[in-house]
Amino acid sequence: MELNQINEQCFYFKGSVNIGYIKNEEEGILIDAGLDDSAVKKVIKQLDEKGWPLTHLFITHAHADHFGGAAYLKKKKEVKISAPELESAILTFPILEPIYLQNGNYPFKELRNKFVEGKPVTVDETCTEGPYSIGSLNVTLHNVSGHSYHMLAVQVDDVLYAADSYFDEKTLVKHNIPYVVDGTETLRSLHKLLSMDVKGAVPGHGEYEESFKDTVQKNILYHQKVEEDLLKIISREKSTSLDTVIAEMCQFCGVKIDNMTSWALFRTAVCAYLKKVVEEGQVQIIFDNNYLSYRRT
Ligand SMILES: [Zn+2]
Structure with missing residues (x-):
């Protein structure tokens, strides 16, 4: 320190x-x-x-x-x-x-x-x-x-x-x-x-x-890119289950989950971006065969 x-x-x-x-x-x-x-x-x-x-x-x-x-x-x-x-x-x-x-x-x-x-x-x-x-x-x-x-x-x-x-x-x-x-x-x-x-x-x-505002700007661009990747994954099928979205997002971003802590942290992060795109009306929550799933609107 x-x-x-x-x-x-x-x-x-x-x-x-x-x-x-x-x-x-x-x-x-x-x-x-x-x-x-x-x-x-x-x-x-x-x-x-x-x-x-x-x-x-x-x-x-x-x-x-x-x-x-x-x-x-x-x-x-x-x-x-x-x-x-x-x-x-x-x-x-x-x-x-x-x-x-x-x-x-x-x-x-x-x-x-x-x-x-x-x-x-x-x-x-x-x-x-x-x-x-x-x-x-x-x-x-x-x-x-x-x-x-x-x-x-x-x-x-x-x-x-x-x-x-x-x-x-x-x-x-x-x-x-x-x-x-x-x-x-x-x-x-x-x-x-x-x-x-x-x-x-x-x-x-x-x-x-x-x-620091240059760094803040880079953060904004980074978050926008994560959101774009998320939307690409959800756009592929008529409906994509939450677990599939999480797994595919991690795969896409080069994350390998092999323990409970990283699973919990990445699940929460992906869900936070999902909340945003749902609130904006870009994505809809549906229940498909009892799976909480997402669909592009
Ligand atoms: Zn913190």
Whole structure:
């Protein structure tokens, strides 16, 4: 976790999942807590060595790679934790993530791993979009849902901690089909980022960029391409079952599913794009011999 400075008060620890850090004289705020104890341990060590404050944690969304280290942090430091409404429910009861990933069933053992189920965290204060105070620091929270149900990006003056509202190019390509829970909201949030009046942004995965809007634009094009591929698959037959759409999309995008976690994540992502094209009237849901299926309109 290498410490990067953006300006006098804004920093971030660069890792496979970034951890933001904002400070003034007395207070220090982490934005997200990394995947596990080891990630946050490295952050605490560096801050302690510098004698910099650590008093608050803001969790942008309830994905285990962003809050897995929070329980350890709370054990080691007196931090006040804020998180978005709804996401907080999952932070309090992290089993909700494997539950929703498995369509509401009590999850299989294989789905109960640190990548999709973090350790429970007690949230001190829940929040929504708008002006917000973290200790004595005034920030603006922006709703950037789509990748998660109620993800909030944090704007500190002219710097945006964008959470997973967009990915750097490397991460986009690595994921093949980006994880989203709502295709419509994802695009809405990306367009919102394009209209933001900030100097630069740091995503959850990737680097701080002043030209982040170019990367956002690439994300929009990438999502559009995934949607086009999805429509091609659905257009081939009069009706295509959900399982066939998922399997063929993965095949087409070069994804090989061989475990429960990747099945659950890709199933959710494909369904999020399906929701978008159904809402737009491009595709219709039908029930064909008891199979939930899709048809081009
Ligand atoms: Zn995430």
